[in-house]
Amino acid sequence: MKKNDQVRKIALDLLLKIGEKGGYSHLTIDQAMKKYDLDTRDGALLTEIVYGTLQHKLTLEYYLNSFVNKKKKLDNWVKWLLYLSIYQMHYLTKIPDHAIIHESVEIAKKRGHKGIANFVNGVLRSVQRNGLPDLNEVKKEDKRISITTSHPNWLVNRWIKQYGIDITKAMCETNITHKQISIRTQPLKVKRTDLIKQLHEDGLKVRASEISEQGILIDQGNVLKHPAFDEHLFTVQDESSMLVAEMMDLSEGMTILDACSAPGGKATHIAEKIRDKGTVFAYDLHEKKAKLVKKKAEQLGLTCIQTGQADARKLDQVHEKATFDRILIDAPCSGLGVLRSKPDIKYNKEEADIKKLVSIQQEILESVALLLKKDGKLIYSTCTVNKEENELVIKRFLNENQRFIVDPLFFEELPIGLRNSQGLTEFGIQLFPQDLNSDGFFITRLTKKDSVK
Ligand SMILES: C[S@@+](CC[C@H](N)C(=O)[O-])C[C@H]1O[C@@H](n2cnc3c(N)ncnc32)[C@H](O)[C@@H]1O
Numbered sequence: 001m002k003k004n005d006q007v008r009k010i011a012l013d014l015l016l017k018i019g020e021k022g023g024y025s026h027l028t029i030d031q032a033m034k035k036y037d038l039d040t041r042d043g044a045l046l047t048e049i050v051y052g053t054l055q056h057k058l059t060l061e062y063y064l065n066s067f068v069n070k071k072k073k074l075d076n077w078v079k080w081l082l083y084l085s086i087y088q089m090h091y092l093t094k095i096p097d098h099a100i101i102h103e104s105v106e107i108a109k110k111r112g113h114k115g116i117a118n119f120v121n122g123v124l125r126s127v128q129r130n131g132l133p134d135l136n137e138v139k140k141e142d143k144r145i146s147i148t149t150s151h152p153n154w155l156v157n158r159w160i161k162q163y164g165i166d167i168t169k170a171m172c173e174t175n176i177t178h179k180q181i182s183i184r185t186q187p188l189k190v191k192r193t194d195l196i197k198q199l200h201e202d203g204l205k206v207r208a209s210e211i212s213e214q215g216i217l218i219d220q221g222n223v224l225k226h227p228a229f230d231e232h233l234f235t236v237q238d239e240s241s242m243l244v245a246e247m248m249d250l251s252e253g254m255t256i257l258d259a260c261s262a263p264g265g266k267a268t269h270i271a272e273k274i275r276d277k278g279t280v281f282a283y284d285l286h287e288k289k290a291k292l293v294k295k296k297a298e299q300l301g302l303t304c305i306q307t308g309q310a311d312a313r314k315l316d317q318v319h320e321k322a323t324f325d326r327i328l329i330d331a332p333c334s335g336l337g338v339l340r341s342k343p344d345i346k347y348n349k350e351e352a353d354i355k356k357l358v359s360i361q362q363e364i365l366e367s368v369a370l371l372l373k374k375d376g377k378l379i380y381s382t383c384t385v386n387k388e389e390n391e392l393v394i395k396r397f398l399n400e401n402q403r404f405i406v407d408p409l410f411f412e413e414l415p416i417g418l419r420n421s422q423g424l425t426e427f428g429i430q431l432f433p434q435d436l437n438s439d440g441f442f443i444t445r446l447t448k449k450d451s452v453k
Contacts, residue, residue: 267305
């Protein structure tokens with residue numbers, strides 16, 4: 001079998017696994033890369049086809065429906081084969097249509113039979129001949145956003161209700177674009193200016209982040225192939241995720257709790273910011289995941305992090321009250337801010353899942369807040385765009401815990417570019433993916449007053 005055919009065959013298997021069985025896109029692709037030992041070019045093509053097809057699934061479904069009789073029942077694999085073929089024909093301009101059609105027909109022949117191969121050939125030839133339908137013909141705006149940007153209708157409507165049509169449209173459009181890659185320098189190993197200089201000299205185009213003094217934005221070049229990656233001089237991290245530790249008002253010598261810490265992106269950032277002087281207790285519900293935090297800390301040469309398995313809802317049974325100067329709850333959430341890297345989320349999540357998450361978030365907050373010292377600061381963050389898990393969780397907590405307030409200094413300390421952000425509310429800041437061309441995040445900082453007036 002030719003290499004490209006193999007890539008498309010693997011892509012079809014992965015799409016069936018992710019699209020029909022609820023597999024996680026990033027994990028499934030990583031595993032396949034290792035299993036088939038693909039070279040860089042094939043790996044890139046596989047990633048592009050799988051992510052691209054998934055990312056545009058609802059648009060592709062709309063396109064396909066205009067070429068196939070509604071009554072015809074297609075096997076799932078035939079549907080996904082047609083989606084990935086139309087994706088390549090429409091979005092990947094470098095591959096000629098005839099090559100895509102030929103390979104898809106061959107896959108159909110091998111996986112099914114000649115009749116299916118003829119059907120696949122017929123549909124793709126019609127696409128080639130007639131072109132795809134114009135999406136502007138979809139009259140209702142919410143439906144048009146849903147189809148053109150491939151977000152389920154319930155989600156688009158939910159966002160329109162919460163944030164209005166303009167923010168929703170911009171968010172959905174951003175979610176189907178490529179994301180800016182960013183890295184966080186390990187400052188105890190290398191200065192950011194020196195790493196930037198080194199990367200430039202080695203042919204990458206990079207610039208300093210304005211969100212984090214450790215951050216570097218990669219405009220061009222593969223930073224994961226640079227020797228500095230193997231030397232663990234940096235960690236790959238999104239800019240909005242870096243903002244979380246930046247907003248913790250940290251100092252050397254502090255005792256800090258990271259209640260939901262795996263895989264350790266923020267715990268290690270915290271340790272770097274206190275220059276490895278102090279103690280960071282980093283827990284996760286899952287033992288295996290807590291071990292990832294330990295490994296990350298070791299790779300980065302950080303010794304002040306103590307990791308362990310624990311349910312954050314029961315941490316008040318592990319630590320004394322008023323133990324911590326700073327607490328981070330980077331809560332388990334619906335992940336609606338990270339749809340660019342994990343497109344499976346938008347198809348697999350349901351509104352009912354959100355309700356369960358909200359009660360976990362509230363329980364964690366209630367339990368962990370007891371552990372904060374007077375004048376200590378508690379940072380609550382999620383990688384989701386959803387008021388119920390963000391502002392409303394904080395609002396309810398503040399209503400029921402009168403000694404806590406949103407720290408007014410939080411807003412003053414935000415990076416200048418975010419001080420007039422459209423996502424600012426009295427309960428914290430909602431970063432939309434379009435704000436920094438980064439993940440959607442919610443961040444806030446609470447502080448504990450002396451007593452209730
Ligand atoms: C958003 S992720 C944390 C990401 C992490 N802070 C980082 O920056 O790498 C949320 C984590 O919470 C963990 N988790 C879920 N429920 C939990 C609970 N009840 N107690 C502690 N951890 C929990 C999940 O296993 C997951 O690793």
